[in-house]
Amino acid sequence: DAGVIQSPRHEVTEMGQEVTLRCKPISGHDYLFWYRQTMMRGLELLIYFNNNVPIDDSGMPEDRFSAKMPNASFSTLKIQPSEPRDSAVYFCASSLARTVYSYEQYFGPGTRLTVT
């Protein structure tokens, strides 16, 4: 199994530009999570999906952030317009569980985003 796949691994963009991060979860997993990690705020859950449906997006910082999961094998996190304070490592994780937090999450390698 290839594990959770994320692209790109690194992204450098200018303030105001649109950024799209991509994730392919582990096949068969029915939960998908997007996290953001910074030194100041640690690891934060942004949003999670169950069977492609967004369940909890209360962690999304503001309307500039949006996430979609058009099918079971693909999800995107979009930031438009991007700002320097969005610079962070963004992780995607997937899980197979009867209840959302009863089983381990498998993290992807992350996308390191730098907004200048």
Next chain:
Amino acid sequence: GQQVMQIPQYQHVQEGEDFTTYCNSSTTLSNIQWYKQRPGGHPVFLIQLVKSGEVKKQKRLTFQFGEAKKNSSLHITATQTTDVGTYFCAGPILTGGGNKLTFGTGTQLKVEL
């Protein structure tokens, strides 16, 4: 504010010394998970504890869940350089949006030869 705290924030040890990180939650947890993140890497699941007072071992690692299910600890015996990384606990905490897996602040472990 941060609802899952870990101490210490950093720990430097000599190889062979023991290491312990403590995790404390503001609320009772149904379960607690532990993850390890190597420098430049991603969090990797280590274990999950569910029962009050539960103790689990993985080779040199011992995990414990408190009787009140509000705290947990990870103890590493005789650390090795391969133990370097940041150790996170995580537990489901009820927020305005429902239960959310909340990660602790993490303990960064450095092991010196």
